[in-house]
Every structure is written in structure tokens, then in C-alpha cells.
Amino acid sequence: MKLIGSAASPYVRKVRVVMAEKRLDYQFIKEDVWADDTTISQSNPLGKVPCLIMDGSEAMFDSRVIVEYLDTLSPVGKLIPQQSRERAEVKTWEALADGVMDAGILWRLEATWPKRADTERSQAWMDRQRAKVEGGIAAMSKGLGDKPFCSGIHLSLSDIAVGCALGWVSFRFPDIDWRGEHANLAKLCDKLHLRPSFADTMPA
Structure with missing residues (x-):
């Protein structure tokens, strides 16, 4: 998996913390969405980070969606209850x-x-x-x-x-x-x- 984001973004940090707690491997690709040469719209048409690129180039965006998905990938450290x-x-x-x-x-x-x-x-x-x-x-x-x-x-x-x-x-x-x-x-x-x-x- 590849995570596109900024080290200053709190939404990106939330995803990175969840990935660490779940012990998931990923590549962090830094992106400044405010730069004139940003390419974020190629992955997220809304031009926002975080954006998670899964195998097969499928993109997932919005931190709430991403962390909910990540919590299903590993039984380690369940972060969102089922009830x-x-x-x-x-x-x-x-x-x-x-x-x-x-x-x-x-x-x-x-x-x-x-x-x-x-x-x-x-x-x-x-x-x-x-x-x-x-x-x-x-x-x-x-x-x-x-x-x-x-x-x-x-x-x-x-x-x-x-x-x-x-x-x-x-x-x-x-x-x-x-x-x-x-x-x-x-x-x-x-x-x-x-x-x-x-x-x-x-x-x-």
C-alpha cells in the first residue's frame, strides 16, 4: 500500500498512527496539495490527502474511510468496536x-x-x-x-x-x-x- 499525504496534516497523521498500531506495511509518499505542481488530483479528484493507493492502483480517500478499512486488515489492536x-x-x-x-x-x-x-x-x-x-x-x-x-x-x-x-x-x-x-x-x-x-x- 502507498499512502499519499503531508507530514503536517492531522488527518494523514491519524491514518499513519492507525497503520503503526495495526502493524501494517506501507510506503509514505509526501505531497503538497497546495503546490503548483501537485499531482494529487490524479489519485483523488477532490485534491485532498490522505489518499491510500492499494494494490491494483485502486485509490481510497477521506481519513475516516481509510482508518475504518485499515482496522479490518489485521486483528492486531482492534480500534473500532463491532457493537x-x-x-x-x-x-x-x-x-x-x-x-x-x-x-x-x-x-x-x-x-x-x-x-x-x-x-x-x-x-x-x-x-x-x-x-x-x-x-x-x-x-x-x-x-x-x-x-x-x-x-x-x-x-x-x-x-x-x-x-x-x-x-x-x-x-x-x-x-x-x-x-x-x-x-x-x-x-x-x-x-x-x-x-x-x-x-x-x-x-x-
Whole structure:
């Protein structure tokens, strides 16, 4: 398998962490989708990463689709439960984490996209996205409470999604002091970063 993506993307990192936890072999192909010479549309018509290329050149995209598929490839470290209620809980955690990343990316693009003049940037839009990021992090903290992991007592996709989202927020928005405000999330992330899957995929 080949994974096309960026080392800075939190969605790509989520897939890479899952692949490491599942002990799956793959080739990582770095791609800057914002570069003028990007070829990502040849694999994903939406021009986004991550994109997983399977044997036979078949492409799969969207991190949620990819990680669900990867979890079926190996019985090692099952990350998504089979039971409907537990499964829905894990997928809801993933949706919350992805929502934080979605809002953060919209915020960052509005603030930094070089093809937009400073006079064209909307502070109200950026404030709205920041509120979503901070609100989502507060919801993560409330949902985690004093549990060892987001969805019970074992690592699941919930924790991987949350860890990748928070790691990206720290990477792109260091002024957001989520660690100081949510000690339980900081404790969870410190525990996650002891795992090689997280330590080896730090955003850069």
C-alpha cells in the first residue's frame, strides 16, 4: 500500500498512527496539495490527502474511510468496536476531533492563504472558527473526564483522533493553552506520545 499525504496534516497523521498500531506495511509518499505542481488530483479528484493507493492502483480517500478499512486488515489492536453502541461512540469521538481540525484549518487558511489580501480576510470568520476549536476541545475534556481513555479502558480510534487533533492545534496554534485549561487531555496526550505510533509521526 502507498499512502499519499503531508507530514503536517492531522488527518494523514491519524491514518499513519492507525497503520503503526495495526502493524501494517506501507510506503509514505509526501505531497503538497497546495503546490503548483501537485499531482494529487490524479489519485483523488477532490485534491485532498490522505489518499491510500492499494494494490491494483485502486485509490481510497477521506481519513475516516481509510482508518475504518485499515482496522479490518489485521486483528492486531482492534480500534473500532463491532457493537453498534460502542462503535457509534468511537465514531462520534472521531467526528468531534475531525471537526476541531476542520475548523482549525478553515481558520488558518483565512489567516494565511497567500492568494488573499489582508484586507480581504474576515476576522469574524476567524473568530467563529476559533470558537469551534476551543468549544470542541472543551467537549473533549468533558467527555474524557477522569477515564484513562476516551472510550473506556483501552486505546481506540477515539484516542488516536483526539491525540492527532490536539497535536495539530499545538503545532499550528501554540497560543491556545489547551494543556493548561484541560489537564486531563494533557495527561492523555502525554500517555499517547509514549507510543511509537505517535512519537514517530509528530507534525512537521
